[in-house]
Structures are given as C-alpha cells and as structure tokens.
Amino acid sequence: LNMFLFLLLVLHSKANAQINPALCRYPLGMEDGRIKNDDITASSQWYDTTGPQYARLNREEGDGAWCPAGQLQPSDVQYLQLDLRQLTFLTVVATQGRYARSSGNEFARKYRLDYSRDAHRWLSWKNRYGNEIIMGNVNTYESVVKDLHPPIITRYLRLIPVTDAVHTVCMRIELFGCPWQDGLTAYSAPEGHTMMAPGYPITPLNDSTYDGVLERRRLLGGLGQLTDGVAGQDDFGRVQQYKPWPGYDYVGWRNDSLGPGYVEMEFQFDRRRNFTSMKVHSNNMFTRGVKVFSAVSCVFKAHLISKWDPEAVTFATVLDDRNPSARYVTVPLGRRSGTALRCRFSFADTWMMFSEISFQSGMAPLLLWLPAVAPHPLTTTAGYIYMVKIRKNLEPFTGPRDVSTVLSKTHPPEDGSTSILIGCLVTIILLLVVIIVLILWCQYVCKVLEKAPRRILEEEVTVRLSSSSDTIVLQTPPIPPRDPLDPPYERVFLLDPQYQDPAALGLKLPELSESAEASDCGGGYAEPDITQCTPHQGFQSSVPHYAETDIINLQGVTGSNMYAVPALTVDSLTRKDISAAEVPRQQLVFREKLGEGQFGEVHLCEATGLVEFLGEGAPLPEQDGRAVLVAVKQLRADATCNARNDFLKEIKIMSRLNDPNIIRLLCVCVRSDPLCMVTEYMENGDLNLFLSQREMESTHTHANNIPSVSMADLLHMAVQIASGMKYLASLNFVHRDLATRNCLLDRHLTIKISDFGMSRNLYSSDYYRIQGRAVLPIRWMAWESILLGKFTTASDVWAFGVTLWEIFTLCREQPYSLLTDEQVIENSGEFFRNQGRQIYLSSPPLCPSSLFDLMMCCWRRDIRDRPSFSTDQLESAAAT
Incomplete structure (x- = not known):
C-alpha cells in the first residue's frame, strides 16, 4: 500500500507540475470552511462579532464580516491575514462588503495584497505595471472578482483595505488557486538583457514580475515570470496576455554579455526532494539568433547550508535548425536528491530565452508516511490524494461570471477509481488518528516532565571588565566537577525531531557527555591558534552559576525582555520603594515616537526644568542653552496586570543601574496612569x-567631506561596550539582546547600552518570530540560546563577538546576510552537533587578525571555552 501511494503521488506530481493559470482557479476554502478559523487572523477587530473568522464570502455569521477597529484613516494599515497551510498558486481574489441581512453598509473600495512564503519576509503584490492597488467593492452585497496578473505563489496572505477618506470598512473574501506542488520557493539568475536589433522594436527580456532582489545584476531570493504558468509563443516579440510589451513572456540573455558562455541559475525548494526531471520552455527562433540551450549541467546539495555535491547530472540537447517553434525541453535528473539545484545552461547561439521552468519530483515515502511531528494533512500522502479528489470534484473557474459555478458544490459522475481512493483515504485517516493520539500523549508526558525541577547547569562563564583601559583579555573560570548522572542540558526544542528527547542527547551527541569534557578551543573547526583564550587559567569567578529556572525575565514595554535577572534580586526589590524621583508629567513635552511594542511606546520628549528638578550631579547631557531631550517609556492603558507589574519591576531594576556605559533612569511618573x-x-x-553612515578615516573621505571614524574610535567603542557588559555581569544580569542597535551614542561618542532596538521598525528584520514563542535576535544569539532557551553571561559573550564584528564592518551588512533565518537556525544545529560543518562570520576587511581571533573566541562551541569580558589588552591586541 505504501508503495502504491508513493507511485500515485509521483505520477500525480508529474501530471500537474506545470501550472495552468486558466485552470488553476479552485476555491481555497473560505466559504466552505476548509480554511479554519485558527488560520484567519487580523491586525484588529471592531467587536468580537466582527472578528477575522467572519470574513467568509457569502456567509452571514456574527455581524456579517471582518471589520477593523475604528474608522479607517488613509494612513492606517489594517490587515486580514490567512495561513493557507501550504504553498499555493493564487490566481483570483473575490471580495464582498458587510451586508448583514440588509443592516450593514460597509465595504472596501480598494485594497492591497501583501504575501509571504515563510511568514518573515513580506512582499507587496504589484501588477505588471507596478500598481499595488486593487479596486474593490461598490456596494455591500455583490462579489467583485479580480484576476491577479501576475499570480502569487505564497502560503501567507494579507488583505489590506485602502481608503482615500475616513471610512468604516468591512470585508468578506474568497481566494482561488491550487497547490504549488513544484515546491520551488526561489530561483536566482542573471538579470535579463534587452534586445536592440535594427528593424525590430526594442525588446526588454528582463524578469519584470520577479519578487526577490536585484544585487550586482543578479536576481536573488524570489520567483517571477519563469513560474507564472504562461509559456511564451514561437515569436518571442508576441505575448500571450493583453497589453504587455514585446518580450514580456520571456527572460533572455545575450551570450557575449555574460562571458563564460553559459547562464547559471540556482533553485531552492521547500524541502528535500527526489528530482525526476526538469522542464524548460525555451525559444528557438534561430532566424533572430535565438536557440534552445545546447547542454545543461546540474549539481545538487542536500541542505541549503551544505556544500554542493561535486557529481553533476549533464544533458546534451538535440538542436533543431529546421523548426523555429518554442518548445519544452525535458532534462532527466536521475532521481537525484536535494533541497537546491544549480544548473548551467550553455548557449547554442547569440541568445537564449526561457519562459517557464518546472520540476517533477517526489519525496521519500518514510518522510510522508511517518512524520516526526503532526503535519498539516496536505503535506502527507493522504493530503495529496485528497487534493487529487478535490481537483476531480471541482470544475475550472473560467471567469468572473462563473464565480457561482465555482462556489457551488458540484460532483462529477463516479468513476472506477473513486472507490479505491476513498478506501485508501479512510485507511490513512485511521492511521493518522493513531499517530496524532501518540503525539498528544507524548506532549502530555513532556509537559509533566518539564514541571519537575531541573538541575542547575555548570557551564557558566562570567565576565570581568575594567572601565577605562583599552584592551581585552579573555579568561574563563575552572571547570567545576560534574556529577556523571547530570543530564548535559535541560531541554531542547526547535530544529530536527531527534532533539526532542533530552535523555538521549548524551548518546546521540557524545561530545556533550562527560567523555568530551576535555575539549580543544575549537572542537573540530580549523580555527586560528589563539593564545589569549586558553581555558582554565586560574581565574576564580565570584559570580555564582544560575540556571534558567533561577532567572526572572521582565517583559519590557517595547516587547523585549529588559534583562534576565536573578530571582533573588527581583524579590528583594519588590519589597522596596522606587528610588527614582517622581517628575511632574506636564514637564514632558512630546516630540516624536521612537518605537512601540506590545505593551507600550517609546517617545522622544523635551523635558523642561529637569536640571533644577533633579539637582546637581544628575546624569544629564550638556545643555548649551538647549532643552534637555529624554526618552520616555510609557505603558499603554490597556496593558495587562502582569505587564504593569513587570513595568514597575523594570523601574526598580533600572534605578539600581549606575554605570557610565549603561543607559540611566532619570525619573518616573507612576502616581497616575499612564505609567512612565x-x-x-x-x-x-x-x-x-x-x-x-560613515567611512574609515582616509585622505579621500576628508576631501569629500564624508563623515569618518578612525580605528582608534572603533576600539574605543568596543572598550566601552565591554565595560558596560562587565558592569551588568557583576550584578548577575544577562542582557539577551546585545547589538549595535542597542548601543546609543552622545556627542562625545560615549556609548550607553540600552534595550530600544526591538521596538523600532527599522530593525524588525533583525528579529525572528518563533511560532508560539518569542521574537528573538537569532543572528546575535549563541547556539544554546536558540536551541536550548539558555541565556547566560556566556551567551552575552557570544553576542559581544557579533557586535564587534558589526563595528569593524561599519554595520554595512547584517550578520550571516547570505543565510535565511531558517538557515541561521540550521547553522546553530551544526554548532550543537559539532561535526565541523558550522559556518562562522568571516573576518571584516578592516579588522586586525588578532581582534578577529578574539571574536572567534567568543563563538566557541563549548561554554567553558568562551572568554570572559575584560578591557585590559584590546588596544595591544589590535596593534599586533
């Protein structure tokens, strides 16, 4: 039965891999309920009875539609979000207003679409002319059906109503499309060229609907016209669709403009697949110098962060100089396995043009038949059989006038294969029920086990810093004896299912067991010989170790954890009065919103009379006759009771911090709401x-009046950050979000460490939202923080190394900029496995080698091998 289902899946994927937009118009389930309420969310709702779950076309439950809170302003951005649970080829959107049995009078006259394939990188849909606005409804009851040109390949979708004046807006929707079974999530290729031949119109052959980015004349990270389902005509100057310009259907390249004589393209997929073949629709108008590619060579890699397999699949095309028709060329891939392909298409003439590329692939039966965690039904073999049945039971949607036909529940005559499919489906459903019951039972057992007290971990590294010297010394404490019965870590989550069993970690990863205590400084990675970070050099730490259960995490108003602090510290503080002065609220004049979070906002304010109020010795900037600018954190009036208590605890903790390199609390407003x-x-x-915004100091920058910084400035900044982190470590505080975005500068380039970064939209891409968990700065986090949820001073040391890397790259790029968030998490798994495959940040061009060695020390795999903070030898290390 397993083999039969697998073959059925493979044959089905072969038959339907090439999407036809004219036929891919099936309702996706808003009206009939296949899209569940849990998969429909919104930025806001007016009432519970106008929540997102009521945004279903032709349905009148609740008060008849989704309505965002309040009247919509032209500048407002409110959205209805849907999770389609799988990659989907979306071709049509239908909208209605709120009819509510003749009592409603609200509808969206215009709207926009944002979409995402991974819920992290959101893109705005544009038509082929670059317009984002879609015309919506003109009354509350009629459906308005809009074809999407180009179509969207997505899993997540946001509908954003747009208004030119203040209006109340409500929406009901249905989506139409079909599953994107190719699994292709992105392709990269050289930018298309423009053909300018005498006697012919100028023909741009660029990928005009590509939704990735263009860097150095190469398309990266998106999908476009090669996956829109439209095959170009024999004459590439003619187009299939209405109005586009000549050459619209093709992406083309000129041989002499590329140099190597081939076009290199990379393809990334949603999961590992066994590839049967690749179909490339290519133009062959040889009278204009265009031919099908002469040969292609493809290499594979198992994972996105692994290396390319050196063994290539090659294919030579039989060229036809008599028939100028465009054609599909099928390239056999020999059932090679991988998550990504890189193919080189060799030129046969001056030009090469593609209009469509698709893949035929299957997935290993065990991956489908025995999922490690409860999957969505459509990711299993049963799900694909269900989609076969859905495809057979729905007629193609041929145009806006046929929306009632598409939405009606039509059933074709039964054929001989239907009973077989139903029998298979029933069997698989029963097996899935058994699997789900087992998974729920395992989750229950895990929750019971998590309630048991966990042992305190021993791998704590503390930080010793001095405040005014100019160099760093990296030291680590001696290893305390460990009970061989202690588990190496408390718990593991995320990543591969093999990490879900903490008790088995010692067996699966012997380097975490007691036998691996004696470690070198690198653990399998060929790193520089760093004499400064030799472990166990007699440093006696006065800071006791504390495990995750010992730490209180305070939820700041900006949405971040302000600091992770010892529970004893918080308990003692809650019994004391707030020591900060209460400032009259009228002395704070609002100037600008700096950021916002879940529970509050951060404002830039002008404080009048603050110097006189706080008295001499207050930590205020030099005025020079100007008003004093301050940052004001304000708790929202609708904040929860827990958020209010955390806010007061944060004030008490902030009032204790007194260091020249830590942001200072000046005063408070807590006698009345809102708390500030x-x-x-x-x-x-x-x-x-x-x-x-600066360059390294040089004669050139001075000549062009470009702001510059010197190496001494960068070193001074590093010293100050280390000094501030030393102070926090001396109090047993763990910052959890150390980065350049959280380091503020005054006019004298004095740095003060803060926690405002997460609240600012400017840095939203630096944070990764884990479903059901927190928003985390994973590119700055140690591997144990990502995988184990463990934050200690040692994880702050790791983040300090990344912050140093940012400083010496002048913040020109994001750490691991070539990796996606998921690949960053996979890379932390490589640190965890310690098999020499982990990826490190490369040495910045401006950074002395000795300083990069110090960064590498901060990124040690084992906590005990990481350094402690010190500022004693940073300048001398840079000088060497």
Whole structure:
C-alpha cells in the first residue's frame, strides 16, 4: 500500500507540475470552511462579532464580516491575514462588503495584497505595471472578482483595505488557486538583457514580475515570470496576455554579455526532494539568433547550508535548425536528491530565452508516511490524494461570471477509481488518528516532565571588565566537577525531531557527555591558534552559576525582555520603594515616537526644568542653552496586570543601574496612569546607524567631506561596550539582546547600552518570530540560546563577538546576510552537533587578525571555552 501511494503521488506530481493559470482557479476554502478559523487572523477587530473568522464570502455569521477597529484613516494599515497551510498558486481574489441581512453598509473600495512564503519576509503584490492597488467593492452585497496578473505563489496572505477618506470598512473574501506542488520557493539568475536589433522594436527580456532582489545584476531570493504558468509563443516579440510589451513572456540573455558562455541559475525548494526531471520552455527562433540551450549541467546539495555535491547530472540537447517553434525541453535528473539545484545552461547561439521552468519530483515515502511531528494533512500522502479528489470534484473557474459555478458544490459522475481512493483515504485517516493520539500523549508526558525541577547547569562563564583601559583579555573560570548522572542540558526544542528527547542527547551527541569534557578551543573547526583564550587559567569567578529556572525575565514595554535577572534580586526589590524621583508629567513635552511594542511606546520628549528638578550631579547631557531631550517609556492603558507589574519591576531594576556605559533612569511618573519612566537620550542615535553612515578615516573621505571614524574610535567603542557588559555581569544580569542597535551614542561618542532596538521598525528584520514563542535576535544569539532557551553571561559573550564584528564592518551588512533565518537556525544545529560543518562570520576587511581571533573566541562551541569580558589588552591586541 505504501508503495502504491508513493507511485500515485509521483505520477500525480508529474501530471500537474506545470501550472495552468486558466485552470488553476479552485476555491481555497473560505466559504466552505476548509480554511479554519485558527488560520484567519487580523491586525484588529471592531467587536468580537466582527472578528477575522467572519470574513467568509457569502456567509452571514456574527455581524456579517471582518471589520477593523475604528474608522479607517488613509494612513492606517489594517490587515486580514490567512495561513493557507501550504504553498499555493493564487490566481483570483473575490471580495464582498458587510451586508448583514440588509443592516450593514460597509465595504472596501480598494485594497492591497501583501504575501509571504515563510511568514518573515513580506512582499507587496504589484501588477505588471507596478500598481499595488486593487479596486474593490461598490456596494455591500455583490462579489467583485479580480484576476491577479501576475499570480502569487505564497502560503501567507494579507488583505489590506485602502481608503482615500475616513471610512468604516468591512470585508468578506474568497481566494482561488491550487497547490504549488513544484515546491520551488526561489530561483536566482542573471538579470535579463534587452534586445536592440535594427528593424525590430526594442525588446526588454528582463524578469519584470520577479519578487526577490536585484544585487550586482543578479536576481536573488524570489520567483517571477519563469513560474507564472504562461509559456511564451514561437515569436518571442508576441505575448500571450493583453497589453504587455514585446518580450514580456520571456527572460533572455545575450551570450557575449555574460562571458563564460553559459547562464547559471540556482533553485531552492521547500524541502528535500527526489528530482525526476526538469522542464524548460525555451525559444528557438534561430532566424533572430535565438536557440534552445545546447547542454545543461546540474549539481545538487542536500541542505541549503551544505556544500554542493561535486557529481553533476549533464544533458546534451538535440538542436533543431529546421523548426523555429518554442518548445519544452525535458532534462532527466536521475532521481537525484536535494533541497537546491544549480544548473548551467550553455548557449547554442547569440541568445537564449526561457519562459517557464518546472520540476517533477517526489519525496521519500518514510518522510510522508511517518512524520516526526503532526503535519498539516496536505503535506502527507493522504493530503495529496485528497487534493487529487478535490481537483476531480471541482470544475475550472473560467471567469468572473462563473464565480457561482465555482462556489457551488458540484460532483462529477463516479468513476472506477473513486472507490479505491476513498478506501485508501479512510485507511490513512485511521492511521493518522493513531499517530496524532501518540503525539498528544507524548506532549502530555513532556509537559509533566518539564514541571519537575531541573538541575542547575555548570557551564557558566562570567565576565570581568575594567572601565577605562583599552584592551581585552579573555579568561574563563575552572571547570567545576560534574556529577556523571547530570543530564548535559535541560531541554531542547526547535530544529530536527531527534532533539526532542533530552535523555538521549548524551548518546546521540557524545561530545556533550562527560567523555568530551576535555575539549580543544575549537572542537573540530580549523580555527586560528589563539593564545589569549586558553581555558582554565586560574581565574576564580565570584559570580555564582544560575540556571534558567533561577532567572526572572521582565517583559519590557517595547516587547523585549529588559534583562534576565536573578530571582533573588527581583524579590528583594519588590519589597522596596522606587528610588527614582517622581517628575511632574506636564514637564514632558512630546516630540516624536521612537518605537512601540506590545505593551507600550517609546517617545522622544523635551523635558523642561529637569536640571533644577533633579539637582546637581544628575546624569544629564550638556545643555548649551538647549532643552534637555529624554526618552520616555510609557505603558499603554490597556496593558495587562502582569505587564504593569513587570513595568514597575523594570523601574526598580533600572534605578539600581549606575554605570557610565549603561543607559540611566532619570525619573518616573507612576502616581497616575499612564505609567512612565524617563531615561537618557543620546543625540547621536544608535551605533548601527552612526557607523553605517560613515567611512574609515582616509585622505579621500576628508576631501569629500564624508563623515569618518578612525580605528582608534572603533576600539574605543568596543572598550566601552565591554565595560558596560562587565558592569551588568557583576550584578548577575544577562542582557539577551546585545547589538549595535542597542548601543546609543552622545556627542562625545560615549556609548550607553540600552534595550530600544526591538521596538523600532527599522530593525524588525533583525528579529525572528518563533511560532508560539518569542521574537528573538537569532543572528546575535549563541547556539544554546536558540536551541536550548539558555541565556547566560556566556551567551552575552557570544553576542559581544557579533557586535564587534558589526563595528569593524561599519554595520554595512547584517550578520550571516547570505543565510535565511531558517538557515541561521540550521547553522546553530551544526554548532550543537559539532561535526565541523558550522559556518562562522568571516573576518571584516578592516579588522586586525588578532581582534578577529578574539571574536572567534567568543563563538566557541563549548561554554567553558568562551572568554570572559575584560578591557585590559584590546588596544595591544589590535596593534599586533
């Protein structure tokens, strides 16, 4: 039965891999309920009875539609979001207003679409002319059906109503399309060229609907016209669709413009697949110098961060100089396995043009038949059989006038194969029920086990810093004896299912067991010989170890954890009065919103009379006759009771911090709502923006009046950050979000460490939202923080190394900029496995080798091998 189902899946994927937009118009399930309420969310709702679950076309439950809160302003961005649970080829959107049995009078006159294939990188849909706006409804009851040209390949979709005046808006929707079974999530290729031949119109052959980015004349990270389902005509100057310009259906390249004589393309997929073949629709108008590619060579790699397999699949095309018709060329791939392909298409003439590329592939039966976690039904073999049945039971949607036909429940005559499919489906459903019951039971057992007290971990590294010297010394404490019965870590989550059993970690990963205590400084990675970070050099730490259960995480108003602090510290603080002064609220004049989070906002305010109020010795900037600017954190009036308590605890903790390199609490407003805390504001902004707008000091920068920084400036910044982190470590505080975006500068380039970064939209891409968990800065986090949820001073040391890397790259790029968020998490798994496949940040061009060695020390795989903070030898290390 397993083999039969697998063959059925493979044959089905072969038959339907090439999408036809004219036939891919099936309703996706808003009206009939196949899209569940849990998969429909919204940015806001007016009432519970106008929540997102009521945004279903032709349905009148609740108050008849989804309505965002309040009247919509032209500048507002409110959205209805849907999770389609799988990659989908979306071709049509239908909308209605709120009819509510003749009592409603709200509808969206216009709307936009944002979409995402991974819920992290959101893109705005545009038509072929670059317009984002889709015309919506003109009354509350009629459906308006809009074809999407180009169609969208997505899993997540947001509908954003647009208004030119203040209106109340409500929406009901249905989506139409079909599953994107190719699994292709992105392709990269050289930018298309423009053909300019005498006697012919100028023909741009670029990928005009590509939704990735263009860097250095190469398309990266998106999908476009090669996956829109439209095959070009024999004459590439003619187009299949209405109105586009000549050459619209093709992406083409000129041989002499590329140099190597081939076009290299890379393809990334949603999961590992066994590839049967690749179909390439290519033009062959040889009278204009265009021919099908002469040969192609493809290599594969198993995972996105692994190396390319050196063994290639090659295919030579039989060229035809008599028939100028465009054609599909099928390239056999020999059932090679991989998550990505890189193919080189060799030129046979001056030009090469493609209009469509698709893949035929299957997945290993065990991956489908024995999922490690409960999958969505459509990712299993049963799900694909269900989609075969859905495809057979729905008629193609031929145009806007046929929407009632598509939405009606039509049933074709039964054929001989239907009973077989039903029998298979029933069997698989029963097996899935058994699997789900087992998974739920395992989750229950895990929750019971998590309630048991966990042992305190021993791998704590503390940080010793001095405040004014100019160098770093990296030291680590001696290893305390360990009970061989202690588990190496408390718990593991995320990534591969093999990490879900903590008790088996010692067996699966012997390097985490007691036998691996004696480690070198690198653990299998060929790193520089770093004499400064030799472990166990007699440093006696006065800071006791604390495990995850010992730490209180305070939820700051900006949505971040302010600091992870010892529970004893918080308990003792809750029994004391707030020591910060209560400032009259009228002395704070609002100037600008700096950011916002789940529970509150951060404002830039002008404080009048603050110097006189706080008295001499207050940590205020030099005024020079100007008003004092301060940052004000304000708790929202609708914040939860827990958020209010956390806010007061944060004030108490902030009032204790007194270091020249830590942001200072100046005063508070807590006698009435909204609760506020007033902190220093640095006029030079954050370090990330400051450095990204500067060049290294040189004769050229002076001549062009470009702001510059010197190597001494960068070293001074590093010393100050280390000094501030030393102070936090001395109090047993763990920052959890150290980065240049959280380092503020005053006019004298004095750095003060803060926690505002997460609240600012500018840095939203630096944070990764884990479903059901927190928003985390994974590119700055140690592997144990990502995989184990473990934050210690040692994880702050790791983040300090990444922050140093940012400083010496002048914040020109994001750490691991070539990796997606998922690949960053996979890379942390490589640190965990310690098999020498982990990827490190490369040495910045401006950075002395000795300083990069110090960064590498901070990124040690084992906690005990990481350094402690010190500022004693940083300058001398840079000089060497």
